[in-house]
Amino acid sequence: MTRHLSRRTLLRGGVGVAATGLVLPTAARAAHATPPPVRTDAEIYGAPTTNPLVWQRADPFVTPPTGGRYFFTASVPEYDRLIVRASPTIEGLGTAAETVIWRRPAAGRMGGHIWAPELHRIDGRWYVYFAAGDSDNVFRIRMYVMESTAADPREVSGWSAPRQIVTPWDSFALDATTFAHGGQRYLVWAQSEPEISSNSNLYIARMTSPFTITGRPARIATPTKSWEVQGFRVNEGPAVLTRNGRIFVTFSASATDARYCMGLLTADARADLLDPATWSKNPDPVFTTNEQTNQYGPGHNSFTVAEDGETDVLVYHARDYRDIVGDPLYDPNRHASAQRLYWHEDGTPLFGVPVGAGGPIVRLSPADAPSTVVRHYAYVLRVDRDVRELADTQFRFVPGLAGEDTVSIRSVNFPDRYWRVDGASLRIDPVEDGDAYAAQASFRRVRGLANRNAVSLELSDRPGVYVRHAGGGLTVDGPAGSRSTFWLG
Template sequence: MSQQIGRRTLLRGGLGAAAASAVAGLPGTAPAAGRATHAAAQPGAVPTVNPLVRQRADPFVTHPVGGMYYFTGSVPEYDRIVVRGADTIAGLGTATESVIWRRPASGRMGGHIWAPELHRIDGRWYVYFAAGDSDDVFRIRMYVLESALADPRDPTGWTAPRQIATEWDSFSLDATTFTHRGRRYLVWAQSEPEIAVNSSLYIAAMSSPWTITGKPVRIATPTRSWEIQGFRVNEGPAVLVRNGRVFLTFSASATDARYCMGLLTADADANLLDRASWVKTPDPVFTTNERTRQYGPGHNSFTVAEDGVTDVLVYHARDYRDIVGDPLYDPNRHTRVQRLYWHRDGTPLFGVPVGVGGPIVRLSPADAPTAYVRHADYLLRVEADVRELADTQFRFVPGLAGEGSTSLQSVNFPDRYVRAAGDAVRLDPVETGADFAGQASFHRTEQSSGVTLRSAGDPGRYLRHDRGRLTTGPTAGARTTFRLD
């Protein structure tokens, strides 16, 4: 959620508004910004509109349960808990929302309702959430709802909330739970009375879905410059176990454009209740991006795509930097999703919060399957082991050259497109005129091992890999075939 007293914060996409106006009058210009239509996802793509759900902060999407995804998140009124469900991630965007619990008119839990999470544990549903009281909306504590019904959208199955007791009766929130090696844990944010920060992160073992056991262990506290902007905050933990490690993301600083995500890592064989097992990455892993116009990304969760293996990052962000009044009461933190990638060393690659649009792909030449097309200084090349994920990410959008063509839009420079002029391939901003339209458009042909991209402006030439360069040339098998990842 966010803090005030005590704390605080693939479809086919269209061209951006600036690009669309720049090519006005050309055939085949893209739809207006913000419009998207469902289309078949590329292999490994996350097939969903961005943003997925408007005005829902602190988003949580379950892994599929019985073929269904379920979603919950904070509503701008902070007065109720909602759940929606769909058989695809994309379907959550338009799914009917059910109110499963409302705060009482007064008394305990009658204040702000924050950051619900929905978990399936031993055949029952549990919602972890934080609530303040009517006489002090910021007297935030953690609670759990329980339902024995199969469908968490049914409001009749939910029991009265139980409070999660911790060592201190102090500001506490953002509880999440996970199991590892047969043991269940709770991780949450709390204001420890003797520490002069708004909230730190704690972990404890659990003896039931609403009870911790043993002494809580503080595993992170805000000390770095990016964690103390506006408020000194570590909050919103989310856990992902992969590649022999336990990764724990969290959010930091105030809930405006300074809000960002950090990362803790523990070895999967380590004692997770030992503070020394957790190592904080020195720099934030996910931050505001001016070029994509995504501000204050954070309070994330993780799910998997419909293929069951592709990891998906779920988070909220705003489309603008400037906020009138307290950012806590600005309603426009929208739920967004994008694919989470992995570096060859087994660590996650978050990239940048992507802007409005459809599926994002990386192109890997068939003759260099461990390398990717990337841009650097606006030149296109082919490299392996690229840590700058966003430099390798593109969107196929309607082609500037008209019907039947496609253009490749950069994700982290959305005003620029792949342009082949002769044998030079660059990332260039849109220019008016038919020459640019032809050079920045391609005819895409599906192959058994990938796709070929033939220049719309020079039909005898294809995008081609040549010893680490991306150039053009006649068709030549693996050099002009690209796998989409």
């Protein structure tokens, strides 16, 4: 009988010994009645994956840890207010109390749709950037900013009245974000520029204060590719990440249904950011609907860092169904989600796929070849280097199909498939009923044979037999030190 574990235990890697998430190898169990502690989830996994993170909150924005807490804001389905949550962990934002820091007026200016707030800490003060329409025309959207001198952005009395961010055109404008680079602060936003046949393009400008841009803005992206013009011609929702000598700007494109997706702009960090030629656009979207994980229309993201202070985390919204009744803008079920952002060897980001519900996600690297990762290719498990198909290398430990102190390992991008021993090799195969499949798809996750901070995988039905790295593939055999040991990352 399969043992059911609590969600907390599962998120702690909890199978076998609940306090550590590991059991000892067969030969060592009797000698170590009280195993020493192992690394925490934050150290092992880099970032928790909670999906959804916050229900019915679109355009999510999570700050970096500030004063020991993360702060969250987003669009609410009613489009009528600005909200803030706080938690010492990213996962805790899902159940954190919500404070309304501002409500739209009953009529007049800013009395229409309230969209896409962002919280930024600048020179010791809080600023919330948002877009608002008017009561007589909810789509007369313009950009606004409020300032607070309070240490906590949830302190309602600390906020000033909204001020409009003025651009050269009095037209549809939204999704302002700001960042500092090279001693200069910039604003990036989306706007409908007159005489350009698109709903919105992306612009960048220097700022003289958190309220004001200066000089002529540079248009850095226009929707022209097939994936950017589905339903509407849209580039919107920019988010900025500076890494590896480059500045990356993600953005969202097309209509807000299942066709919504994310693109990527890249600039050399040493270049003139106001020169449009500095920016290059990926030819294909980097984050799209994934039917296997039941995540539709992922987009309008932000970035934060995990509790370890180093691991980048992608925050975005998506729906868990494709078909929408009526205008997708008024469908309330865009949920905020969070997952780890990985990096390729060449310094570019790897987004993978929007993951489905479940606990932490891992990649496994053999201890004897730590620059490689386990992946599936044509449903066979192998070990490769230089893998751009991130989702092919991502897995989840789940309670073992064989029960007791076992684990099973589920594919992230094919959630109906598990690691399965097939003779001397391993595959990912669809789950089947019966004891034979359960035994073949279950393992004992034990402390690493070559390093106690890693893991080894002992076959559930063959004590002393382990999963081993062998010449770019995976096989099963007796213990072999580093070849039977895997780092999790």
